[in-house]
Amino acid sequence: SQQGEEDPQALSIQEGENATMNCSYKTSINNLQWYRQNSGRGLVHLILIRSNEREKHSGRLRVTLDTSKKSSSLLITASRAADTASYFCATPTTGANSKLTFGKGITLSVRP
Template sequence: SQQGEEDPQALSIQEGENATMNCSYKTSINNLQWYRQNSGRGLVHLILIRSNEREKHSGRLRVTLDTSKKSSSLLITASRAADTASYFCAITSGGSNYKLTFGKGTLLTVNP
């Protein structure tokens, strides 16, 4: 399966701490994206990193990509209670840039 797999499945931290989530995949990718989903809502795109990139930043988010290990990590710095959500990685691969394959997600709980 080309599916991305997030690790851990659930993460609970205190406000102000950093949160790190990991994603592993099994095939060569075109790009890898991270999405966020608040409970009962649609997904919101956070950041996209291409296969030839190693690191990207967006505000308090930092994403790294290691294609040799087929893995990516999402770091949220100085977490806030409002960051509580599920976080999903999604990949595109082969000739299918228009199809995303999602992992099962990491549920992040930030305690105030």
């Protein structure tokens, strides 16, 4: 079953606005990752936040993690049309043979 659950499922905003996407998960994690997928192509890793971190920045991306609520948010500031894509949160299973489990994804549309 899916570990991460993102919301909203779809988001449409105007270019220049900020986009906030949320992810909730169920079990304890070592880290949480966000990926982007353009038009059904391969996923691209955006950012990773470790369980002992609360906030992390990378360019126009800001991710937060609240382990007490088992939730994370991804903020994209000053959005661009090129940010139109699907965004997935992902969490690794624990143990030696760690695997990534992906959430259902959020479809972001940025209108020019």
